[in-house]
Amino acid sequence: MASPQMVMYEEEFAQVQAVTNRLVQDANARVVFVVDKNGQLISASGDTGDIDTTSLASLTAGTIAATGGIAQLLREQEFATQYHEGVRQNVHIQVVSGRVILVVIFDNRTSLGLVRLRVKRATENLTRIFEMVMAKAQDPFRNSPFSEITDDDIDNLFND
Amino acid sequence: MSFINYLSREINCKIVYYGPGLCGKTTNLQYIYNRTNPDAKGKMISLATETERTLFFDFLPLEIGEIRGFKTRFHLYTVPGQVFYDASRKLILKGVDGVVFVADSQMLRSEANTESMDNLRTNLAEQGYNLDTIPYVIQYNKRDMPNISPTEELRQLLNTGDVPDFNAVATTGEGVFETLKSVAKLVLTELKRGAAR
Numbered sequence A: 001m002a003s004p005q006m007v008m009y010e011e012e013f014a015q016v017q018a019v020t021n022r023l024v025q026d027a028n029a030r031v032v033f034v035v036d037k038n039g040q041l042i043s044a045s046g047d048t049g050d051i052d053t054t055s056l057a058s059l060t061a062g063t064i065a066a067t068g069g070i071a072q073l074l075r076e077q078e079f080a081t082q083y084h085e086g087v088r089q090n091v092h093i094q095v096v097s098g099r100v101i102l103v104v105i106f107d108n109r110t111s112l113g114l115v116r117l118r119v120k121r122a123t124e125n126l127t128r129i130f131e132m133v134m135a136k137a138q139d140p141f142r143n144s145p146f147s148e149i150t151d152d153d154i155d156n157l158f159n160d
Numbered sequence B: 001m002s003f004i005n006y007l008s009r010e011i012n013c014k015i016v017y018y019g020p021g022l023c024g025k026t027t028n029l030q031y032i033y034n035r036t037n038p039d040a041k042g043k044m045i046s047l048a049t050e051t052e053r054t055l056f057f058d059f060l061p062l063e064i065g066e067i068r069g070f071k072t073r074f075h076l077y078t079v080p081g082q083v084f085y086d087a088s089r090k091l092i093l094k095g096v097d098g099v100v101f102v103a104d105s106q107m108l109r110s111e112a113n114t115e116s117m118d119n120l121r122t123n124l125a126e127q128g129y130n131l132d133t134i135p136y137v138i139q140y141n142k143r144d145m146p147n148i149s150p151t152e153e154l155r156q157l158l159n160t161g162d163v164p165d166f167n168a169v170a171t172t173g174e175g176v177f178e179t180l181k182s183v184a185k186l187v188l189t190e191l192k193r194g195a196a197r
Ligand SMILES: Nc1nc2c(ncn2[C@@H]2O[C@H](COP(=O)(O)OP(=O)(O)OP(=O)(O)O)[C@@H](O)[C@H]2O)c(=O)[nH]1
Pocket: B019, B020, B021, B022, B023, B024, B025, B026, B027, B028, B052, B053, B054, B055, B078, B079, B080, B081, B082, B141, B142, B143, B144, B145, B168, B169, B170, B171, B172
């Protein structure tokens, strides 16, 4: 397989969640997401009630993939930070350790300056956590839930 | 690249529908979307041109059930089939767990099919995947059209690796779920094999 599978255990989830919870507060943001580069949602904090988080994750990953493609064409490094300014809401997007994407949605209760500052610290913390996640994923002695799955389990999923 | 989440006990896998322009990739996803009950699916997103050609991708998250207490989710994507969108196709293949190649059965599209399949092989290789080993199925779509090649001919031309293949009419749904189930099963079997290594 080209890239190692990403496996996240409760422990690291709690850590990621703690970082995003804190960022919502510190930056006075509306919502904070962490999305993996393939478009899977890892964590969401804040006022997520009326947001379609799955779609948002996939579209964010698409945006980063597209601008990453542009960067490659220009022989430029990945555009690690992006900012989209709306009328009422703004979106700040930050790539973390080349693997995951930190998305902050905020309105006029805060400022871009404060968001940037707090994102910087969150990025450092997330970098540490995801380095650990990837190290664990490559450890062959950790078992995946799949090691116990039988062919019957798979068949049963489709016999309805 | 599958993603296993121990907290919410979810397994997410990515399946990409590939094939030449207008072969029916988006129609496959639309049919699946329309025929899945609301709590098993998310919103379908289509980034398309004004003429409904896929511009970047279609996306449909789908929950197919539980394995050993893990909710199993498939994220279905289509690529834009038009030749000049190659850069976008490469991006969408990143992290893929399984591929459906949708062929257009019309005789006139024979060359477009082989070109697209060669393109799939090349683009996968660029990402470090091999079409001969990745979970992969083929669908011969548009079987309801008048000037189509016999399945046997398409099979000889396209299915050299003898992977599971299906006749389909995506507009009526014939063969659509068979194709999806087949690739989903291959993906899960591959994950199981990977875990056993
Ligand atoms: N008769 C018939 N028409 C089909 C079938 N499948 C798709 N179509 C039609 O073919 C046209 C193109 O289908 P799409 O699903 O948009 O094709 P696509 O592969 O997504 O095309 P791109 O986005 O350009 O790559 C639409 O008008 C569909 O209704 C089929 O099995 N039979």
